[in-house]
Amino acid sequence: MRVATAAAVLVALLAGGSAALVAAVRDAEGDEQHVSMLAMKFDYLPDQITVKKGKPVVLELSTLDRLHGFDAPTLGLHTEIQPGAPTVVRFTPEAAGSFGIHCDVFCGDGHEGMAGHIIVTE
Amino acid sequence: MSGKFNDIDRRQFARLAGLGGVVFASGLLGVAGGAHQAAAAGADDFMFVQLSDSHWGFSGDAVNPEAKNTLKKAVAAVNSLPMQPDFVVFTGDLTHTTDDAQERRRRLGEFRDIVKDLKVKTVRFMPGEHDASLDNGAAFKEFFGETHYSFDHKGVHFIVLDNVSDPAAKVGEAQLGWLQQTLAKIDKAAPIVVFTHRPLFDLYPDWDWATRDGKAVIDALMPYQHVTVFYGHIHQEHHQMTGHIAHHAAKSLIFPLPVAGSQPKRAPIPWDASQPFKGLGWRSVGAEVKQAAYKVQEHPADKV
Numbered sequence: 001m002r003v004a005t006a007a008a009v010l011v012a013l014l015a016g017g018s019a020a021l022v023a024a025v026r027d028a029e030g031d032e033q034h035v036s037m038l039a040m041k042f043d044y045l046p047d048q049i050t051v052k053k054g055k056p057v058v059l060e061l062s063t064l065d066r067l068h069g070f071d072a073p074t075l076g077l078h079t080e081i082q083p084g085a086p087t088v089v090r091f092t093p094e095a096a097g098s099f100g101i102h103c104d105v106f107c108g109d110g111h112e113g114m115a116g117h118i119i120v121t122e
Numbered sequence: 123m124s125g126k127f128n129d130i131d132r133r134q135f136a137r138l139a140g141l142g143g144v145v146f147a148s149g150l151l152g153v154a155g156g157a158h159q160a161a162a163a164g165a166d167d168f169m170f171v172q173l174s175d176s177h178w179g180f181s182g183d184a185v186n187p188e189a190k191n192t193l194k195k196a197v198a199a200v201n202s203l204p205m206q207p208d209f210v211v212f213t214g215d216l217t218h219t220t221d222d223a224q225e226r227r228r229r230l231g232e233f234r235d236i237v238k239d240l241k242v243k244t245v246r247f248m249p250g251e252h253d254a255s256l257d258n259g260a261a262f263k264e265f266f267g268e269t270h271y272s273f274d275h276k277g278v279h280f281i282v283l284d285n286v287s288d289p290a291a292k293v294g295e296a297q298l299g300w301l302q303q304t305l306a307k308i309d310k311a312a313p314i315v316v317f318t319h320r321p322l323f324d325l326y327p328d329w330d331w332a333t334r335d336g337k338a339v340i341d342a343l344m345p346y347q348h349v350t351v352f353y354g355h356i357h358q359e360h361h362q363m364t365g366h367i368a369h370h371a372a373k374s375l376i377f378p379l380p381v382a383g384s385q386p387k388r389a390p391i392p393w394d395a396s397q398p399f400k401g402l403g404w405r406s407v408g409a410e411v412k413q414a415a416y417k418v419q420e421h422p423a424d425k426v
Contacts, residue, residue: 069290073327080290100328106255106289109219112330112388 033057039068039081042110050119053096059089069105072118080105093120166276171200171207173404174354175374177252179229180218185377185390192375193236196404201241207406208275210242213354213372214250214286214319230265250319250355251286259287270297272304278409279308283318285333291320292334301342316351323364326382331356340364373403
């Protein structure tokens with residue numbers, strides 16, 4: 001049900017011409033990797049992003065409904081995603097692998113399942 | 123030892139204490155060198171009961187088809203103990219969360235009505251994130267009062283900490299200041315028990331099993347020689363030390379959660395019809411005071 005809701009939101013935003021969601025990684029060839037992710041009860045969209053090791057990442061986080069958290073403890077990343085304006089996180093992945101992310105701001109019945117991954121490739 | 127807790131047949135406790143049977147007896151004061159004067163003078167053995175994570179209002183037959191009965195069974199089981207505890211403490215998530223503020227209050231009210239059937243009338247409460255994080259504890263306070271407080275019982279200092287009313291899982295500067303003021307009045311050798319909902323240490327941050335500023339709490343407690351923490355949140359028994367401070371997580375009364383990191387997501391463990399109530403339970407805690415403590419003072423032979 002939540003996946004269906006998330007998909008509906010994605011379709012609606014794409015239909016509205018939102019450039020931020022056209023591709024998860026907008027520019028992998030320049031000096032930085034630009035990645036966008038949406039937060040909403042109780043999903044990240046997309047719930048998995050892929051970036052390259054050793055190349056700086058600019059991660060733009062936005063929320064569609066309320067305050068959410070973004071916590072990737074094994075990557076040392078943590079921020080709150082405030083409504084109203086994107087939150088930007090910058091980091092350079094130093095090791096390849098799959099790194100979990102989760103919402104650490106309690107947001108309701110389903111909060112415990114609000115999680116995703118950052119995949120770092122060589 | 124002749125304290126009343128020690129008069130109870132421990133095997134009988136094991137049979138009675140819980141849905142599936144849980145016994146935990148902690149020598150709260152039984153630490154070598156712990157001959158604290160106040161404890162020796164004023165404390166007596168006693169027992170309390172910890173219940174946690176009842177999530178009243180939860181529904182989901184796949185994980186607990188007995189959701190409407192489990193809390194009531196626990197209340198009946200505590201009432202059937204041959205020796206009633208001095209008090210009962212609920213370490214949070216009394217109710218299951220809801221976005222509907224009216225429904226939240228209905229669940230809190232129903233929970234309160236159920237636990238009124240406990241024989242023991244001293245019952246302590248604190249919120250979990252399901253009770254308090256969506257309204258910063260407002261509804262909880264209407265039913266159960268303050269979310270952090272302290273009290274003394276038979277020479278033991280009990281401190282209740284709220285690490286859930288802030289949805290970002292912080293104790294916060296104001297409460298940390300209150301904690302430091304509270305601790306400043308306590309002897310470093312005094313027995314201290316902390317009740318809280320989330321683990322104060324980083325048990326498994328990937329599943330949000332932590333308190334964002336929990337290290338500041340542990341740092342404040344560290345100078346005290348006899349500190350024990352009882353908490354809930356993780357829906358399973360777990361024991362860990364941070365230095366000399368012991369942390370004990372309790373089972374839930376609604377559904378068990380898997381061991382940290384044992385599966386990709388922290389989803390509830392499904393109900394096992396062949397073993398109803400498996401993984402659910404509560405605990406009794408016996409505080410055993412070592413009476414045979416000796417204060418030794420040496421005297422020179424040349425003084426009369």
